[in-house]
Amino acid sequence: MKNHLTTIFQEMNHDLDQRIGQVSLIDYEEKDLVLNKFNETQADYPKDKCIHQLFEDQVKINPNQTAVIFENQKLTYNEL
Helix, strand or coil, X not given: CHHHHHHHHHHHHHCCCCCHHHCCCXXXXXXXXXHCHHHCCCCCCCCCCXXXXXXXXXXXXXXXXXXXXXXXXXXXXXXX
């Protein structure tokens, strides 16, 4: 929270005419973390299997884990 307030004050000091709605709450490092580091989710998948086969593998490995959630409903891999 302290870093967010510091960022707000620095931005407002830099441009006194800036509208409050345009002031960023996060600094460059946090923005990079959120936009880039958290999105590094690339994974290699087997090229010899189709998507339904990968799903079937998950059913065998994690039959009771939640596979999908929609509103108040949850289905496990086995149920799905």
